Amino acid sequence: MSFLPFAIFVLAAAGLLALFLPSKQVLLIGIATAAGIVADVLLHWSVPAPGDAYQIKFMLIASVPLYALAAVLGHVWPWKAWQWGLIPFLAAALWNVAGPYATVHWGNLGPIPYVFPFYVAVWASLPAIVVAELAAYFGRRKGAGGSPGGEGAG
DSSP, rough: OOOHHHHHHHHHHHHHHHHSSSSSHHHHHHHHHHHHHHHHHHHHHHSSOOOOHHHHIIIIIIHHHHHHHHHHHHHHHHTHHHHHHHHHHHHHHHHHHHTTTTOOOOOOTTTTHHHHHHHHHHHHHHHHHHHHHHHHHHHHHHTTTSTTTTTOOO
Protein backbone atom coordinates (compact mmCIF):
# COMPACT_ATOMS: atom_id res chain seq x y z
CA MET A 1 0.00 0.00 0.00
CA SER A 2 1.44 3.36 -0.95
CA PHE A 3 1.29 6.44 1.22
CA LEU A 4 -1.76 8.06 -0.43
CA PRO A 5 -4.22 5.18 0.13
CA PHE A 6 -2.93 4.75 3.68
CA ALA A 7 -3.41 8.49 4.36
CA ILE A 8 -6.92 8.38 2.89
CA PHE A 9 -7.77 5.38 5.07
CA VAL A 10 -6.48 7.11 8.21
CA LEU A 11 -8.33 10.34 7.42
CA ALA A 12 -11.55 8.42 6.75
CA ALA A 13 -11.19 6.62 10.08
CA ALA A 14 -10.58 9.95 11.82
CA GLY A 15 -13.66 11.40 10.13
CA LEU A 16 -15.80 8.51 11.35
CA LEU A 17 -14.44 8.91 14.87
CA ALA A 18 -15.20 12.63 14.74
CA LEU A 19 -18.86 11.82 14.15
CA PHE A 20 -19.21 9.84 17.36
CA LEU A 21 -16.59 11.17 19.79
CA PRO A 22 -15.91 14.58 21.36
CA SER A 23 -13.45 16.68 19.38
CA LYS A 24 -10.92 16.80 22.24
CA GLN A 25 -10.85 13.01 22.39
CA VAL A 26 -10.39 12.76 18.62
CA LEU A 27 -7.47 15.20 18.86
CA LEU A 28 -5.87 13.16 21.65
CA ILE A 29 -6.38 9.94 19.66
CA GLY A 30 -4.63 11.63 16.73
CA ILE A 31 -1.72 12.65 18.96
CA ALA A 32 -1.40 9.11 20.35
CA THR A 33 -1.59 7.58 16.87
CA ALA A 34 1.00 9.97 15.45
CA ALA A 35 3.31 9.33 18.41
CA GLY A 36 3.15 5.57 17.88
CA ILE A 37 3.89 5.88 14.16
CA VAL A 38 6.68 8.45 14.68
CA ALA A 39 8.32 6.24 17.33
CA ASP A 40 8.23 3.28 14.95
CA VAL A 41 9.57 5.27 11.99
CA LEU A 42 12.41 6.78 14.03
CA LEU A 43 13.31 3.35 15.29
CA HIS A 44 13.33 1.91 11.77
CA TRP A 45 15.75 4.66 10.74
CA SER A 46 18.14 3.74 13.54
CA VAL A 47 17.83 -0.05 13.05
CA PRO A 48 17.19 -0.74 9.35
CA ALA A 49 16.99 -4.55 9.60
CA PRO A 50 14.17 -5.95 11.73
CA GLY A 51 15.04 -8.61 14.24
CA ASP A 52 16.24 -8.89 17.80
CA ALA A 53 18.04 -5.53 17.78
CA TYR A 54 14.87 -3.78 16.62
CA GLN A 55 12.74 -5.39 19.33
CA ILE A 56 15.25 -4.63 22.07
CA LYS A 57 15.60 -1.00 20.98
CA PHE A 58 11.83 -0.69 20.73
CA MET A 59 11.36 -1.88 24.30
CA LEU A 60 14.24 0.19 25.69
CA ILE A 61 14.01 3.39 23.67
CA ALA A 62 10.69 3.83 21.88
CA SER A 63 8.31 2.43 24.47
CA VAL A 64 9.45 4.68 27.34
CA PRO A 65 8.25 7.94 25.68
CA LEU A 66 5.03 6.15 24.70
CA TYR A 67 4.51 5.18 28.35
CA ALA A 68 5.06 8.80 29.37
CA LEU A 69 2.60 9.95 26.70
CA ALA A 70 0.05 7.43 28.00
CA ALA A 71 0.44 8.87 31.50
CA VAL A 72 -0.02 12.45 30.30
CA LEU A 73 -3.04 11.59 28.16
CA GLY A 74 -4.51 9.49 30.99
CA HIS A 75 -4.28 12.52 33.25
CA VAL A 76 -5.76 14.86 30.61
CA TRP A 77 -8.61 12.51 29.61
CA PRO A 78 -9.15 10.08 32.51
CA TRP A 79 -12.34 8.49 31.18
CA LYS A 80 -11.40 5.10 29.64
CA ALA A 81 -7.72 5.86 30.14
CA TRP A 82 -6.70 2.39 28.92
CA GLN A 83 -7.07 3.64 25.34
CA TRP A 84 -4.07 5.99 25.73
CA GLY A 85 -1.81 3.05 26.47
CA LEU A 86 -3.15 0.91 23.63
CA ILE A 87 -3.55 3.35 20.73
CA PRO A 88 0.14 4.20 20.05
CA PHE A 89 1.16 0.55 19.94
CA LEU A 90 -1.76 -0.46 17.71
CA ALA A 91 -0.97 2.47 15.41
CA ALA A 92 2.63 1.26 15.11
CA ALA A 93 1.38 -2.27 14.36
CA LEU A 94 -1.01 -0.94 11.70
CA TRP A 95 1.85 1.08 10.20
CA ASN A 96 4.00 -2.06 10.06
CA VAL A 97 1.26 -4.18 8.47
CA ALA A 98 -0.55 -1.76 6.15
CA GLY A 99 1.63 1.33 5.98
CA PRO A 100 3.40 2.52 2.86
CA TYR A 101 6.68 0.81 3.81
CA ALA A 102 5.18 -2.46 5.07
CA THR A 103 7.14 -5.59 4.22
CA VAL A 104 4.60 -8.12 5.51
CA HIS A 105 3.68 -10.75 2.94
CA TRP A 106 1.31 -13.67 2.83
CA GLY A 107 3.55 -16.73 2.74
CA ASN A 108 3.78 -20.25 4.04
CA LEU A 109 2.53 -19.12 7.44
CA GLY A 110 -0.74 -17.76 6.05
CA PRO A 111 -2.17 -14.78 7.96
CA ILE A 112 0.22 -15.08 10.91
CA PRO A 113 2.57 -12.31 9.65
CA TYR A 114 -0.44 -9.97 9.56
CA VAL A 115 -1.76 -10.93 13.00
CA PHE A 116 1.50 -11.18 14.97
CA PRO A 117 2.32 -7.41 15.04
CA PHE A 118 -1.04 -6.73 16.67
CA TYR A 119 -0.48 -9.51 19.20
CA VAL A 120 2.90 -8.05 20.10
CA ALA A 121 1.40 -4.54 20.25
CA VAL A 122 -1.20 -5.61 22.78
CA TRP A 123 1.41 -7.26 25.00
CA ALA A 124 3.78 -4.28 24.71
CA SER A 125 0.97 -1.88 25.59
CA LEU A 126 0.06 -3.53 28.90
CA PRO A 127 2.54 -1.45 30.98
CA ALA A 128 1.35 1.69 29.17
CA ILE A 129 -2.26 0.83 29.99
CA VAL A 130 -1.35 0.43 33.67
CA VAL A 131 0.53 3.75 33.65
CA ALA A 132 -2.38 5.55 31.95
CA GLU A 133 -4.90 4.13 34.40
CA LEU A 134 -2.72 5.09 37.38
CA ALA A 135 -2.34 8.63 36.04
CA ALA A 136 -6.09 8.84 35.52
CA TYR A 137 -6.75 7.53 39.03
CA PHE A 138 -4.41 10.02 40.67
CA GLY A 139 -5.75 12.80 38.47
CA ARG A 140 -9.32 12.03 39.53
CA ARG A 141 -8.30 11.86 43.19
CA LYS A 142 -6.54 15.21 42.98
CA GLY A 143 -9.52 16.75 41.17
CA ALA A 144 -11.91 15.45 43.83
CA GLY A 145 -10.27 17.39 46.65
CA GLY A 146 -7.73 14.78 47.60
CA SER A 147 -10.07 12.59 49.63
CA PRO A 148 -10.93 9.06 48.49
CA GLY A 149 -14.66 9.70 48.80
CA GLY A 150 -14.50 12.90 46.77
CA GLU A 151 -16.26 15.03 49.38
CA GLY A 152 -13.35 17.41 49.91
CA ALA A 153 -11.82 18.57 53.17
CA GLY A 154 -14.95 20.34 54.44
